Structure formats: structure tokens, C-alpha cells
Amino acid sequence: MTEPLSIFALVMNASILVQVVLVLLVLASTASWVMIFQRFFALNGVQKAIDEFEDYFWSGIDLRQLYNELNAADHELSGMETLFVAGFKEYTRLSEQGADAEAVMQGVQRATRVALTREEEQLEQHLPFLATVGSTSPYVGLFGTVWGIMNSFRSLANMTQATLASVAPGISEALIATAMGLFAAIPAVIGYNRFSARVETIMTHYETFNDEFTSILYRVAHTKK
Amino acid sequence: MSPLRSYIVPFVLAVLVHVVVGAALWANWAPDTTSERVIKPRIVKAELLVMQPKAKPAPPKPQPAPPQAKPEVKPPPKKPEPKPVAKKTETPKPDREAQRRAEEAARRAAALERLSDTAFADALLRESEAMSDDEDEQAAMSFIQGIYSLVVANWSRPPSARNDMEAHLVVELVPTGDVVSVTVVKGSGNEAFDRSAMQAVRKAGKFDVPKEPALFEAQFRRFNLMFKPGDLLR
Numbered sequence: 001m002t003e004p005l006s007i008f009a010l011v012m013n014a015s016i017l018v019q020v021v022l023v024l025l026v027l028a029s030t031a032s033w034v035m036i037f038q039r040f041f042a043l044n045g046v047q048k049a050i051d052e053f054e055d056y057f058w059s060g061i062d063l064r065q066l067y068n069e070l071n072a073a074d075h076e077l078s079g080m081e082t083l084f085v086a087g088f089k090e091y092t093r094l095s096e097q098g099a100d101a102e103a104v105m106q107g108v109q110r111a112t113r114v115a116l117t118r119e120e121e122q123l124e125q126h127l128p129f130l131a132t133v134g135s136t137s138p139y140v141g142l143f144g145t146v147w148g149i150m151n152s153f154r155s156l157a158n159m160t161q162a163t164l165a166s167v168a169p170g171i172s173e174a175l176i177a178t179a180m181g182l183f184a185a186i187p188a189v190i191g192y193n194r195f196s197a198r199v200e201t202i203m204t205h206y207e208t209f210n211d212e213f214t215s216i217l218y219r220v221a222h223t224k225k
Numbered sequence: 226m227s228p229l230r231s232y233i234v235p236f237v238l239a240v241l242v243h244v245v246v247g248a249a250l251w252a253n254w255a256p257d258t259t260s261e262r263v264i265k266p267r268i269v270k271a272e273l274l275v276m277q278p279k280a281k282p283a284p285p286k287p288q289p290a291p292p293q294a295k296p297e298v299k300p301p302p303k304k305p306e307p308k309p310v311a312k313k314t315e316t317p318k319p320d321r322e323a324q325r326r327a328e329e330a331a332r333r334a335a336a337l338e339r340l341s342d343t344a345f346a347d348a349l350l351r352e353s354e355a356m357s358d359d360e361d362e363q364a365a366m367s368f369i370q371g372i373y374s375l376v377v378a379n380w381s382r383p384p385s386a387r388n389d390m391e392a393h394l395v396v397e398l399v400p401t402g403d404v405v406s407v408t409v410v411k412g413s414g415n416e417a418f419d420r421s422a423m424q425a426v427r428k429a430g431k432f433d434v435p436k437e438p439a440l441f442e443a444q445f446r447r448f449n450l451m452f453k454p455g456d457l458l459r
Contacts, residue, residue, distance in 0.1 A: 007250055030239050037235030160433070161367050183246070 010173040015151055021144030021177050025137055029184035032133040035126040036191040043198050046123065049078035050205060063088060063216070079119040079202070080209055086115035087210075091217050101221040108217055112210050119206060123199045127192060134189035141181020148174025364435060365444045372432045377454055380425035383417040390415060391453035392422040398445050402434040410449070422452040 011022060057066065057080075067088045070081055077085060090111035094104040152170025156162055390413035397405040407426045412419040434445045 026243070030243055033239030033242055034232065034235045037238045038232055041235065042231065160371060 007176065010169070010176060013169075014173045014176070015148065018144045018148045018174060018177055021140055021147075022180055025141055025144075025177070025180040025184050028133045028137050028140075029180075029187075032130055032184060032188040032191065035130055036187060036195075039126055039130075039191070039195045042125075043123070043195065043202070046079055046202060050080050050202070053078065053080045053084075054209070057084070064092075067092075079122070079206060082119065083112055083115045083206060083210060084213060087112040087213055087217065091221070095221065101218075104221050105214065105218055108214055112214065116203075116206055116210060120199070120203055123202060124196075127196055127199070130188045130192040130195070134185050134192055137184040137188070138178070138181045141178045141184075144177025144181075145174040148177065361440055361443075365440060368433060368435055368445070369448075372429075373450070375429045375432060376422075376425045376450070376452065379428040380421060380452075380454060382454075383415075383421045385415055386418045386421070386454075387415075390418050391451060392419050394422060394426060394450045394452055395447065396426055396450050397447045398432065398434060398441075400434070400438065400441055402432045404430055404432070425452075426450070 011019065014022070067085065070077060070085050087108050090107045091104060094107045099107070149171055152167050152174065155170070156167055159166060392409055392413045393411040395408050395410050397407075399405055404426060407423045409419045409423060435441050
């Protein structure tokens with residue numbers, strides 16, 4: 001009796017459904033934290049790559065030389081680099097075939113748009129998962145709690161004397177599920193909001209760069225003729 | 226390869242977060258229980274009392290002081306009286322006298338010990354009695370509550386009843402729990418209220434009573450019921 005009601009003893013004594021709910025929530029929480037850290041590092045890397053590439057791009061380097069360097073590079077191309085490579089490849093290909101400037105620019109825009117969409121896809125990876133965990137895990141936890149409280153009240157029905165001590169452990173055990181649900185949901189929601197905002201900034205950055213880049217190509221294509 | 230590798234560090238960090246949170250929960254769960262322990266001071270106290278005598282028979286001495294005080298005083302006067310006489314006739318022998326004194330002290334100590342032994346046994350007996358009384362009382366309390374709530378449930382409030390009214394009833398039961406008789410020993414001053422209280426007991430008709438005959442005889446064969454539903458009307 002002197003042994004206190006430890007949280008682990010409560011979990012061990014909980015009904016199977018509550019335990020399943022708890023295990024699910026722990027898994028969801030772990031997974032969402034994995035996604036949060038992964039996204040955090042990935043977006044940080046993307047931001048760094050953007051800064052580096054922009055510095056390099058605006059350092060006055062020849063576009064063809066930059067293109068060749070990127071093609072020869074052994075590291076994987078980051079977002080802005082793929083954008084540039086896709087646009088420039090299309091530009092050289094079309095201008096070599098002797099297409100007129102309008103057609104070249106249309107081709108470039110199409111190519112960069114495709115690259116942009118791909119990049120956005122990559123950036124938003126895992127964010128839907130975070131949103132799902134953030135919005136559903138409170139409900140899952142609540143389900144576990146409702147079930148646990150239901151059971152503890154049902155067992156109360158068999159007693160002539162209803163005391164607080166007879167329901168308290170059951171309710172306490174059931175409430176762990178809600179706590180767990182919130183524990184999983186809160187970081188996921190915060191992570192989702194933060195990362196989607198960051199993805200948006202990065203995407204704006206990409207689009208701005210894309211406009212600037214295509215305007216450079218436009219100028220080149222139209223002055224050539 | 227590289228996309229998979231990018232998950233290793235996040236995974237380790239995520240697991241770390243959960244382990245830290247789990248450990249924090251484990252460590253901080255204890256303070257809550259101290260307040261829980263306060264709810265059941267009775268049990269804790271009883272355990273301590275049983276432990277004490279087991280460790281040393283000395284501590285119970287002060288407890289049984291009132292009943293055992295008289296015998297403790299009596300033996301010493303008896304013994305010293307004959308001895309001085311004997312000593313005087315045998316004339317001075319210092320070492321013998323010292324021996325005598327030592328013997329006497331030993332005897333007294335033995336008597337004391339015997340006394341404290343019986344005192345200890347007494348204390349134990351009383352202790353266990355008190356404990357079983359306590360349990361009985363608890364059991365009785367729950368039955369009394371049940372009876373009271375049944376009476377209240379069967380009570381129909383007369384219009385003249387007021388909050389502060391109370392009626393003292395004497396209820397007699399048979400071992401099956403059936404009501405044999407109800408009488409008002411001290412009324413509220415309001416006839417209708419008293420009558421309604423008696424009516425409520427009669428209407429309840431049969432109560433839950435303890436199965437143990439001893440407890441029933443002691444507490445439920447004939448018992449006082451203070452009927453004061455004032456708090457329910459509020």
C-alpha cells in the first residue's frame with residue numbers, strides 16, 4: 001500500500017485497448033519527432049545551399065561556366081541549382097536547335113516550373129504526416145480516456161458503496177492516454193506550422209530567383225538575334 | 226543511401242527526447258504520492274505501533290501505566306521488609322550484604338521484566354482489539370451510511386419540514402435486516418416531521434446489515450438513528 005501509484009504501474013494495469021492506444025501514440029510521437037528533426041536539418045541545409053548558390057550566382061560568373069561546373073559537381077544538386085540547371089539546359093538545347101526567342105523562353109519557363117514543383121514536393125515531404133499526427137492524436141488519446149473511464153464506471157456499478165478511491169485509479173489511468181495524445185500532438189502542430197511557414201519562405205525565394213534567372217535568359221535570348 | 230542516412234540523427238534525437246521525458250516523468254511522479262499517503266494515516270500508524278513492541282519490549286511500559294502501576298509498587302515493599310531483619314541477625318558481613326543487594330536488584334529486575342512482558346502482551350492484545358474494532362467500525366460505518374441513505378431515499382418531505390430539524394429514532398432490526406420497530410426518542414418538535422421520519426424507516430422496510438452475528442448484535446440489533454436531512458434540502 002505504501003508503494004505509490006507510479007505512472008508505469010498504472011499503464012501496466014490499464015486495459016488492453018488503452019495500452020494499444022498508448023503504444024500507438026508513443027509510436028506517433030516518436031515518428032513525428034523524427035520528422036521534425038529531419039525537416040529541421042533538411043530545411044537548414046536547403047537555406048544554407050540557397051545562400052551559397054545565390055552568392056556564387058551573383059558573383060558575376062559566366063552562366064555557361066556555372067552550368068558546366070554544376071554538371072561536373074559530384075555532390076547532389078540542391079534546390080536552386082536544379083532550377084538553374086533545368087532552365088539552362090532547356091535554354092541551350094532550344095537555342096542550339098535554332099528556335100526563336102519566344103519559343104526558347106516558353107520552353108525555359110516550362111522546364112523551371114517543373115523543377116520548381118519537384119522542389120516544393122521535396123520541401124513539403126513529411127509535413128502532411130505532422131499535420132495528421134497533430135490533428136488526430138488528441139482524438140486517439142481521448143478515445144483511450146473515454147474507454148478507460150467507461151470501464152472504471154462500469155466496474156463501479158457492481159459496488160454498493162461508491163468511493164472516490166474505487167474510481168480514481170481507473171480515471172487516472174485513462175487520463176494518461178489524453179496526456180499522451182497531447183504530448184504527441186503539440187510538437188507535431190508546432191513543427192507543422194513552423195516548417196510550412198519556412199517552406200513558404202523558401203518557395204518565395206525560389207520563385208524570385210526563377211524570375212530573375214529567366215529575365216536574364218530572356219535578355220540574352222532577345223539580344224542575340 | 227543518403228536519404229536513409231539523413232534519418233539516423235533525427236531518429237536518435239527523437240528517441241532521446243522520449244527517453245528524457247520518460248525519465249522526468251518517472252522521477253517527478255513521486256511527490257504526488259506524498260499527498261496520497263495523507264489520505265490513509267490510519268494504516269500507516271497501525272503498522273508503526275506493531276513494529277515498536279517487536280523491536281524491544283521496553284517501549285510499551287509507559288503505555289499500560291494506569292493498570293500496571295499498582296502491582297509494580299507492591300512487590301518492592303514486601304521484599305525489603307524481611308531482608309533487613311535477616312541481615313541484622315546475621316550481623317555485619319559487607320560482601321554478603323552487597324550480594325543480597327545485587328540479588329534483590331536482580332529479582333526486582335526479573336519481576337519488572339515479567340511485568341513488562343505481561344504489559345507487552347496486554348498492549349498487543351489491546352492493539353489487535355483496537356484494530357479489529359477499527360475494522361468493525363469501518364464496516365459498521367458503511368452499513369450505517371447505507372441505511373441512512375435508504376431512509377433518506379424513502380423519505381417524503383412534509384411541507385412543514387425545515388432545514389434544521391432533526392429526529393432521534395430508535396430502530397430495532399432482526400438479523401435479516403427487517404425493521405421490527407421504530408420509535409422517536411427525541412423529536413424535532415414538529416409532529417409531521419417526526420412521523421415522516423418514522424414512515425421513511427418503515428417504508429424502507431429492510432436494510433442491508435452485516436452478516437457477522439457479533440457485529441450485528443453489537444451495532445444493529447437496536448440502534449439510534451439521527452435523522453437530519455437538512456443538508457439535502459439546501
